[in-house]
Amino acid sequence: MSGPARAFDLVIAGGGPVGAALAALAPPGLRIAVVEPRGPDREADAPVGGERAIALAEGSRRILEEAGAWRALAPEAAPIRFIHVSQRGRPGVTRLGCDECGVEALGWVVPGPALERALAARLGELEHVERIAGHVRALADEGARVRVRVEHGGGTGELEAALVVGADGTASRVREAAGIGTERWDYGQDAVLATLETARPHEGWAYERFTDEGPMALLPLGPRRMALVWTLARRRAAAALRLADGDFAARVQERFGWRLGRLRLAAPGRARHPLRMVRAREAVRGRAALVGNAMRTLHPVAGQGFNLGLRDARALARLLEEAAWDGADPGAPERLAAYARRRARDQRRVLAFTELLVRGFTSPLAPVAWARGLALGLLELAPPARRALARAAMGLA
Ligand SMILES: Cc1cc2nc3c(=O)[nH]c(=O)nc-3n(C[C@H](O)[C@H](O)[C@H](O)COP(=O)(O)OP(=O)(O)OC[C@H]3O[C@@H](n4cnc5c(N)ncnc54)[C@H](O)[C@@H]3O)c2cc1C
Numbered sequence: 001m002s003g004p005a006r007a008f009d010l011v012i013a014g015g016g017p018v019g020a021a022l023a024a025l026a027p028p029g030l031r032i033a034v035v036e037p038r039g040p041d042r043e044a045d046a047p048v049g050g051e052r053a054i055a056l057a058e059g060s061r062r063i064l065e066e067a068g069a070w071r072a073l074a075p076e077a078a079p080i081r082f083i084h085v086s087q088r089g090r091p092g093v094t095r096l097g098c099d100e101c102g103v104e105a106l107g108w109v110v111p112g113p114a115l116e117r118a119l120a121a122r123l124g125e126l127e128h129v130e131r132i133a134g135h136v137r138a139l140a141d142e143g144a145r146v147r148v149r150v151e152h153g154g155g156t157g158e159l160e161a162a163l164v165v166g167a168d169g170t171a172s173r174v175r176e177a178a179g180i181g182t183e184r185w186d187y188g189q190d191a192v193l194a195t196l197e198t199a200r201p202h203e204g205w206a207y208e209r210f211t212d213e214g215p216m217a218l219l220p221l222g223p224r225r226m227a228l229v230w231t232l233a234r235r236r237a238a239a240a241l242r243l244a245d246g247d248f249a250a251r252v253q254e255r256f257g258w259r260l261g262r263l264r265l266a267a268p269g270r271a272r273h274p275l276r277m278v279r280a281r282e283a284v285r286g287r288a289a290l291v292g293n294a295m296r297t298l299h300p301v302a303g304q305g306f307n308l309g310l311r312d313a314r315a316l317a318r319l320l321e322e323a324a325w326d327g328a329d330p331g332a333p334e335r336l337a338a339y340a341r342r343r344a345r346d347q348r349r350v351l352a353f354t355e356l357l358v359r360g361f362t363s364p365l366a367p368v369a370w371a372r373g374l375a376l377g378l379l380e381l382a383p384p385a386r387r388a389l390a391r392a393a394m395g396l397a
Pocket of ligand 1: 014018037038052056136167273300303307
């Protein structure tokens with residue numbers, strides 16, 4: 001690459017929820033560019049009736065508060081006060097309440113577009129953050145700086161910085177351009193998303209129900225609205241999308257039961273999302289670092305992808321703060337190596353937990369089903385273990 005380039009300290013490729021959170025958390029002494037192809041009006045991108053709802057751990061709420069985005073988001077956040085985990089057609093159930101954990105809520109559910117709006121509004125208030133419309137296409141590591149080629153409607157431009165962060169999602173261009181390989185597998189499943197209306201109020205209960213077809217999560221949204229995330233084998237997911245709205249609701253009802261009275265679709269339409277695990281082999285390379293889905297994309301069964309990505313953003317922001325305090329180079333290899341080390345353990349733990357749920361709770365084999373019934377039953381009888389699990393799920397462990 002050649003020619004004049006606009007200079008920044010930090011270029012963030014991707015203004016999705018993790019990239020935007022990183023820009024909001026990074027120290028204000030840095031000049032930051034956020035390169036994002038999608039316009040600020042993200043709602044147009046969300047499929048009607050199947051918009052993604054994100055379950056936030058209490059630890060994530062605190063990070064969003066630190067990022068200055070929680071106040072705008074709070075009116076749209078539904079608290080999770082109780083969690084109910086069960087399996088269809090087999091014994092074994094565990095329940096957890098916020099009172100026994102001494103917190104106001106075990107977590108919060110926010111509509112994905114509301115989360116992005118709150119973060120975008122926060123970035124609009126920060127003078128040191130500039131939003132640039134376009135795609136990052138290529139990187140050139142020049143030793144002390146990195147050049148970033150950005151393609152936009154009218155052509156291409158160049159930026160240069162001490163550090164480029166790939167927050168550009170599962171198919172990360174930054175990861176590829178930095179030469180970081182991936183490990184990946186396909187679960188052969190899709191998540192079917194829909195918004196349900198319940199005849200009875202949910203009163204802050206979130207449900208995770210393991211069925212022989214795959215796990216089904218119902219998360220509180222409005223007083224009688226719940227977000228459904230139903231993991232199904234790919235061909236079943238395709239069939240579920242073809243069902244008429246009423247037939248689909250009846251199918252969900254049959255699998256979920258009648259705890260909340262009759263279920264209907266609150267908005268027409270459903271969305272379907274293929275489930276894959278993609279993990280970068282390295283978190284950093286040269287002057288590039290990865291965060292969020294660019295670093296790893298998880299199965300949503302444990303609702304941990306964004307929570308984990310937000311912790312990446314906070315860890316990197318802390319390192320940038322330390323560098324700013326020391327008057328040091330924010331993209332120095334030893335700082336980035338420290339970031340990779342700090343994130344490795346959290347990622348391993350969440351990945352192992354997610355895989356346990358995917359493999360242990362979707363297997364129809366009788367011994368596995370028996371073991372998970374026993375595990376759920378034991379958790380119900382052992383409050384300290386349940387509280388420890390809750391603290392881990394809340395991101396407070
Ligand atoms: C069905 C489902 C349910 C989920 N539920 C939960 C949950 O309850 N809790 C939870 O914590 N997580 C959940 N997740 C995971 C969560 O949605 C993701 O982890 C999160 O969206 C990742 O954010 P991100 O910013 O890293 O990536 P993305 O949201 O993918 O954002 C990447 C951004 O990069 C931009 N981009 C792409 N290419 C380029 C480029 N070349 N240059 C510049 N920009 C680019 C894109 O336009 C996009 O805005 C769920 C996921 C699914 C599929």
